[in-house]
Each structure stands twice: as C-alpha cells, then as structure tokens.
Amino acid sequence: MSADPNAADHALMTALAAQDLSALAVLYDRYGRLAYALAYRILGEAEAAEDVVHDAFISAWRGAATYRHERGNPRGWLLSIVHHRAVDVLRRKTAFRPAPLEAAEHRRADEDTAAQAERNVEHQGVRAALEALPPAQRRTIELAYFGGYTHVELAGIMGVPLGTVKGRMRIGLQKLRRALEGSRA
Amino acid sequence: MTEHVVEDLELYAVGALPPVETQRVAVHLAGCPACRAEAEELAAVVSALPETLDEREPPAALGARILATARADLRRPAASAIPLVARGRTPWRPRLGRAWLPMGALAAAVILLVVIDLDAARELRNAAAERDEYAGVVTRLSEGGRWWYMAGKDDFAGAGGTLIVPRRDGQAFVLFHDLKPLEPQARLTVWLVSADGQRWVRGASVTPNGKETQVVYIEPQVAGFDRCAVTLESGDPPSRRIIMESRISTN
Numbered sequence: 001m002s003a004d005p006n007a008a009d010h011a012l013m014t015a016l017a018a019q020d021l022s023a024l025a026v027l028y029d030r031y032g033r034l035a036y037a038l039a040y041r042i043l044g045e046a047e048a049a050e051d052v053v054h055d056a057f058i059s060a061w062r063g064a065a066t067y068r069h070e071r072g073n074p075r076g077w078l079l080s081i082v083h084h085r086a087v088d089v090l091r092r093k094t095a096f097r098p099a100p101l102e103a104a105e106h107r108r109a110d111e112d113t114a115a116q117a118e119r120n121v122e123h124q125g126v127r128a129a130l131e132a133l134p135p136a137q138r139r140t141i142e143l144a145y146f147g148g149y150t151h152v153e154l155a156g157i158m159g160v161p162l163g164t165v166k167g168r169m170r171i172g173l174q175k176l177r178r179a180l181e182g183s184r185a
Numbered sequence: 186m187t188e189h190v191v192e193d194l195e196l197y198a199v200g201a202l203p204p205v206e207t208q209r210v211a212v213h214l215a216g217c218p219a220c221r222a223e224a225e226e227l228a229a230v231v232s233a234l235p236e237t238l239d240e241r242e243p244p245a246a247l248g249a250r251i252l253a254t255a256r257a258d259l260r261r262p263a264a265s266a267i268p269l270v271a272r273g274r275t276p277w278r279p280r281l282g283r284a285w286l287p288m289g290a291l292a293a294a295v296i297l298l299v300v301i302d303l304d305a306a307r308e309l310r311n312a313a314a315e316r317d318e319y320a321g322v323v324t325r326l327s328e329g330g331r332w333w334y335m336a337g338k339d340d341f342a343g344a345g346g347t348l349i350v351p352r353r354d355g356q357a358f359v360l361f362h363d364l365k366p367l368e369p370q371a372r373l374t375v376w377l378v379s380a381d382g383q384r385w386v387r388g389a390s391v392t393p394n395g396k397e398t399q400v401v402y403i404e405p406q407v408a409g410f411d412r413c414a415v416t417l418e419s420g421d422p423p424s425r426r427i428i429m430e431s432r433i434s435t436n
Contacts, residue, residue: 024255028248036243038235050247057251062258072225076232083235087200126236144201145234151201169195177230 009074016064024061031075032057035082041146042086052089056082087148129179137172140165189213190220198227204351212360215398333413333431341365341417341428348375348388348403348413348431357388357403359413364393371419373428375403377410388413 009030015023035056039049059081060067067077130138140158143149149157154165190210196202197210214221330351337344346361359375367373375388388403415429 019259021252021255021259025248025252028251032243032248033240034235034238036247037238037241040241041238046244050244053243053247054251054254058254058258061251061255072229072232076229079232079235080228083200126233130234130237141199141234144196144199145231149201150203151196152203154201166192166196169199169201173195173198173227173230176233177226180230180233 006073010069013064013067013069013074016061017067019061024057027060027074027078028057031078034075035079038079038082039086042083042090042148048089048093049086052082052086056085059085083145090148125183126180129176129183132179133172133175137168137175140168141172141176144169189217191223194220194224194227197224198231208351212398212400215360215362216396331407335359335413335415335429335431337363337429339428344429346375346415346429348407350407357407359389359391359401359403361391361393361399361401362397364391364399366393366395367417368419371417374416374418375401376414376416377403377405377407378412378414378431379409380411382412384410386410391415 012023012027012030016027032053035053036049039052039056040046043049043052056078060078067074072080130141133141136158140154143154143157144151151162151165151169155162158165190197190213193202193206193210197207200207202210214224330349332347332349335346335348344361344363344365346359346364348357348359350357364373373391373393375391377386377388378384386405388405389401391399391401393399412431414427414431416425417428418425
C-alpha cells in the first residue's frame with residue numbers, strides 16, 4: 001500500500017493516459033461513490049447522476065493525457081469534471097432547483113452503515129470547517145456549489161446585493177481555506 | 186494581458202459565474218500565472234466540498250458501463266489515423282506534403298526525451314505543463330460542450346488551438362496558444378471539415394497577435410462538421426499548407 005494516496009493517484013493517471021483499462025477500473029473503485037454522491041446531490045435523481053458520472057469518467061479516460069499533477073490531485077480534477085457536468089445538466093434542465101441544504105440533511109440519516117461511518121471520519125474535518133462558517137456564508141457556498149446557482153441568482157434568492165454575495169463567498173472560502181490548512185498541518 | 190480577475194476568482198472556483206464571465210476569467214488565467222496560482226488554491230479548497238457528503242453507492246452496472254465505453258474507444262481507430270483529405274474533387278483541398286503521422290503530442294514527448302539533453306528535457310516538461318494548463322482551461326471553457334484540439338506540426342510544433350463549441354448559448358471559437366508571428370502577407374485560416382473530408386468551410390482568418398493565447402471566433406455554424414484544421418497561406422506564388430489539424434473530439 002502506498003503511504004501517499006496522491007502518489008498512488010498520480011501513478012494511476014499515468015496508467016490512464018496510457019489507455020490502461022484496469023487503471024480506469026481502479027479510479028472508479030476509488031472515487032465512483034464520491035463522484036456519484038456529488039452528482040446525486042446536485043441533480044437529485046439517480047438516472048441523471050449516473051449519466052453524469054459515466055460521462056465524467058469517460059472524459060477523464062479520454063483526457064488523462066492532459067492532466068497535470070502540479071495543478072491539483074486527480075481526485076480534485078475528477079470531481080471538478082463531475083461538478084461541472086452536473087451543474088451544466090441542472091441548469092439546462094430546469095429553472096427551479098430545491099435548496100440543497102434541507103435535502104442533504106434529509107438524506108444523511110438513512111445511510112449510516114458502519115463502513116460509511118468509517119469513511120466519513122476523514123471527511124469530518126471538512127464538514128466541521130463548513131459548519132463552523134456563519135450560516136449566510138455557508139449557505140452562499142453550498143447554494144453555489146451544490147445548487148448550481150450563479151451569483152446573480154444567489155443575490156435574488158437571498159435578497160442581497162451582488163456585492164454581498166461576492167463578499168460572503170470570498171470570506172467564506174478564505175475561512176475554509178485556513179481551516180483546511182490548519183487541519184492538514 | 187487582460188485585466189486581473191482576482192475579484193471573481195471565488196465565484197469562478199465554485200462555478201457561480203455565467204458562461205461569458207467564466208470564459209473571460211478562464212482566458213485571463215491562461216496567460217496570468219499570478220491569478221492562476223490563486224485560482225488553483227481556491228480550486229483545492231472547493232474540491233474538498235464533496236467531502237461533506239456521505240458517499241453514495243452508485244448503480245451496480247455503472248462501472249461496467251463506463252468500462253464498456255472505454256473499451257469501445259480502444260477498438261475505434263484514432264481520429265489522427267484517418268486521412269485528413271479524402272480522394273476526389275473538392276472546391277479546395279489542401280495538399281499534404283507527406284502522410285499524416287498518427288503521433289500524439291505525448292508520444293512525441295517520449296521520443297524526444299530519449300534523444301535530447303537534460304536541459305531540453307526540462308524545457309519540454311515545462312512546455313508539457315503549460316499545455317496541460319491550457320487543456321484545463323479548455324475543459325472549463327467548453328462547459329460540457331464539444332471541442333477539438335488541433336496540434337501544430339512541422340515548424341508550428343508546440344503551438345495549437347482548440348475549437349470550442351460551448352453547450353450553452355455560446356458562439357464557437359478557437360483558443361490558440363503559442364502562435365508565432367507570421368511573415369507579412371501570410372495568414373492563417375481556420376477550416377471546418379466534414380467527416381469524410383469532402384467539405385471544407387472557412388471558419389475564420391487569423392493574424393497572430395504575439396500573445397500566449399488568442400481567441401478567434403468562428404462565424405459559420407459548426408454543426409455538421411466533425412473535424413477542423415488550420416492552414417498557412419504565404420509565399421509568392423501563394424501556397425497553402427496544413428499546419429494544425431484536429432485529432433481529439435470530446436462531447
């Protein structure tokens with residue numbers, strides 16, 4: 001087992017760029033659940049989420065040669081593809097999107113298997129950092145990232161000026177950044 | 186270089202900018218290391234957000250479906266292996282000086298690494314990193330739409346351009362990188378090419394502006410075309426030759 005998961009991921013990307021199907025299978029085993037969770041959270045329906053995850057992994061497969069490890073880890077790269085495609089589908093599909101905060105709270109309870117709980121331990125730091133934000137900042141970030149709203153839409157939903165949306169986003173992300181740096185130091 | 190975009194980087198990182206502004210920021214990032222470094226920091230923060238979700242078991246067949254699509258890719262001949270120009274009469278058909286070599290940029294890099302010295306190898310790695318940065322920008326700009334990368338060849342090796350058709354309400358455009366200045370009177374032309382190579386339609390004329398990246402908008406509708414190419418028109422008497430052509434298409 002590799003001591004550095006990022007190093008293992010980078011090796012995986014090298015194999016993927018060489019069109020190694022087994023590398024694609026490993027990548028899916030490693031991040032398929034998280035990718036699907038993200039797509040499902042954004043889209044709220046299984047079939048659309050499945051299509052997005054399929055397209056994202058195929059995009060990674062076809063574009064692995066363009067991946068650059070200096071720019072970020074493979075996990076972040078893959079999830080950014082999933083996010084972008086899911087938001088794109090969402091925006092094209094409907095003008096109405098439910099606020100994701102309530103939906104997320106609703107889903108969390110019925111999935112707490114032992115294995116899930118173990119995996120979630122490593123995610124607690126990010127959750128705690130996000131939940132530590134003032135509600136307005138957290139909601140701004142979540143509505144944008146998980147809800148796919150633009151800053152103009154956010155201003156309308158939240159009833160605040162555009163500058164306030166920008167400010168909340170900036171301060172919220174900077175706080176998250178410091179919290180994550182602190183937890184990983 | 187365009188105006189710095191630090192004010193918009195947080196919104197860009199979470200995907201909260203509309204397409205036109207996303208495009209503006211992405212184009213700036215392609216040529217601004219300072220803003221790009223900040224954007225990468227923010228992207229790392231944003232990429233942690235999915236960790237707030239509980240993992241969710243995908244449908245059992247999804248993994249097999251992904252592998253089946255990838256396997257089909259391997260069976261399909263690479264686009265670069267298809268002769269660019271089919272036989273037959275066409276209104277205008279570029280002449281190829283030699284057979285098109287089905288060799289991607291990475292393969293070229295591997296071969297070159299064997300025969301060049303270490304300094305050159307370092308430069309090559311830097312060039313590859315820049316190219317990959319560019320690819321990231323393209324992915325962002327395409328907004329889930331279609332794109333074709335055209336790799337420069339011969340004396341245009343190292344340059345390239347991506348024809349991007351954004352999925353949402355965007356005009357098609359080519360994002361060029363590393364175009365070198367041309368002789369006076371010379372010009373580049375972007376062509377849209379049908380799958381069989383029989384139909385060539387002029388997309389735009391290009392005069393390199395000397396910057397690292399350059400955006401050129403395409404006037405004709407891209408629908409119905411499957412490939413693209415760039416030709417150089419120069420000399421006396423005038424001659425045309427293909428200096429870039431697409432080999433990758435995504436959707």
